[in-house]
Amino acid sequence: MNVLHINQSDTGGGAGIAAYRLHQGLLNQGIDSKLLVGIRQTDDPRVARVPRRNYPLTGLLKNMTDAMGLNYVSHLATWKIPSHKFYQEADILNFHNLHSGYFNYLFLPHLTRNKPAIYALHDMWSFTGHCAYSFDCNRWQVGCGQCPYPDTYPTIKRDNTELEWKLKKWVYKQANLTIVTPSHWLASQVKLSILEKYPTYCIPHGIDINIYIPLDQLECRRCLRIEQYQYILVTSALNLQDPRKGTDLLIKAINALSDALKRDILILVMGDGGKNLKTQLDCDVLPLGYINLDQLKVMVFSAADLFIFPTRGDIFGLVAQEAMACGTPTVAFNVGGVPDLVRPGITGELAEPENPQDLARKIEQLLVGSEARCKMSQNCREIAVKEYNLTLQAQRYIDLYQQVLADFRG
Structure with missing residues (x-):
């Protein structure tokens, strides 16, 4: 054929x-x-x-x-x-x-x-x-x-x-x-x-589940020289000119987190927008630029506790799927096709659309609840292997x- x-x-x-x-x-x-x-x-x-x-x-x-x-x-x-x-x-x-x-x-x-x-x-x-x-x-x-x-x-x-x-x-x-x-x-x-x-x-x-695999989190953080942070969040492609990306919602959500939590957080940004984001968030930001090497993306996802996907509209969520295969739960808004991947309490959490305060609550809930996050990580990998x-x-x-x-x- x-x-x-x-x-x-x-x-x-x-x-x-x-x-x-x-x-x-x-x-x-x-x-x-x-x-x-x-x-x-x-x-x-x-x-x-x-x-x-x-x-x-x-x-x-x-x-x-x-x-x-x-x-x-x-x-x-x-x-x-x-x-x-x-x-x-x-x-x-x-x-x-x-x-x-x-x-x-x-x-x-x-x-x-x-x-x-x-x-x-x-x-x-x-x-x-x-x-x-x-x-x-x-x-x-x-x-x-x-x-x-x-x-x-x-x-x-x-x-x-x-x-x-x-x-x-x-x-x-x-x-x-x-x-x-x-x-x-x-x-x-x-x-x-x-x-x-x-x-x-x-x-x-x-997705190639033999390439996108969970790696040791501490070792990945050492390689990226970010092991001093208690919590690592990763997000991607934050274009302030494109409202669909939801960058404004992400900024409001992160800044709504408690001051104590923000001191312990580092946000890794893949793709565009990382440098601009540094001036608008009350926590540390590390812009990584566009990453076209799969193995490096796997390291970034594996180093992170959560993937934050603030989109206002998406039919699936390819990057969320990559995070899933690496065992990284996702927090996103309940829009479009995102719920196919982000299943509340199983592979992540979904916030009410256009509600950055709810997104912040979901992020804090999963960061503090390490046991639930660990179980979600296992679910992510199992579902990626079985379904994707x-x-x-x-x-x-x-x-x-x-x-x-x-x-x-x-």
């Missing part, structure tokens, strides 16, 4: 990491897997860039459609994908993130006319009038328009969300797709959306590929 994944990147961003891990899991199971991506970041010979070609007036068309608030429909080179060797060799397509400026969703019927396709969703963009996350807005259920969040990613210059929603609905009526979501929450949202007619399956993201093993995810996809191909061939 030959599978072709189409995604915005091979390893960039959460969707890129998730798709590339699936690609590796399929290869390990003997499946011929390849990727076409907008941004290529590896030297994997099984990865190539999506065809790009500047047709006459392409720039003018892009300026016009962007001004109209219609993102991505000017990418005419998507028409050339069927001429690519990877596409021609594929038995089945596996779409991932189709936004970010490399793909024209209007060509989905053309691409799926002769090949069936799985559409693995990594956010809500596929069924909204423009946004990747709708927060408290449910207008995507009835046709969008009058968008309350035009500045959320991907931003629009003009509110044409009703038209984009209708364009997507028209595309889906003609495309041959099967939907996969990583969380039960996202699957429930799909059933309320313009994708409702398609069969939908929930297959969680997989990369081999299990790959096999679930293989079974689905075989079923879809059988149905397609009649």
Whole structure:
């Protein structure tokens, strides 16, 4: 079986990491897997860039459609994908993130006319009038328009969300797709959306449990030279400009902890935002920057007592899954697909959305309750091995590929 994944990147961003891990899991199971991506970041010979070609007036068309608030429909080179060797060799397509400026969703019927396709969703963009996350807005259920969040990613210059929603609905009526979501929450949202007619399956993201493993906490702290602190918290990707990340909620929650506890805490920050956070928190902060080495991430997670995930909206939580596999419980808000991973009293605790005081209470509760935290750590590892093993995810996809191909061939 030959599978072709189409995604915005091979390893960039959460969707890129998730798709590339699936690609590796399929290869390990003997499946011929390849990727076409907008941004290529590896030297994997099984990865190539999506065809790009500047047709006459392409720039003018892009300026016009962007001004109209219609993102991505000017990418005419998507028409050339069927001429690519990877596409021609594929038995089945596996779409991932189709936004970010490399793909024209209007060509989905053309691409799926002769090949069936799985559409693995990594956010809500596929069924909204423009946004990747709708927060408290449910207008995507009835046709969008009058968008309350035009500045959320991907931003629009003009509110044409009703038209984009209708364009997507028209595309889906003609495309041959099967939907996969990583969380039960996202699957429930799909059933309320313009994708409702398609069969939908929930297959969680997989993780290599032989790489992401619990290490000795004290030894990891010695290696990181942070053994003097009683409590270590870890968080990631704190972008103050992106309200979805919940950085403002994290700041309020940490500063609401008791003074005695804050004196004993160090917060490790992976990704962006660590340096800015140092000036706004009443405890010590160690910015680690972006970490692309799995083994170093494992050391950071293993050194920590808790992973703090203050997101306002997420369909799964890839970093929380990594923490789980390392035996590190997570404290997060009860939003989106996060509860699939963060199970109260089992793998962590969930706070009331938009309530940083409740987040602070949950953090303090677990830091002080070392016995409960130790049991949660064991649960995290056991659940990661049982439910999120990369081999299990790959096999679930293989079974689905075989079923879809059988149905397609009649």
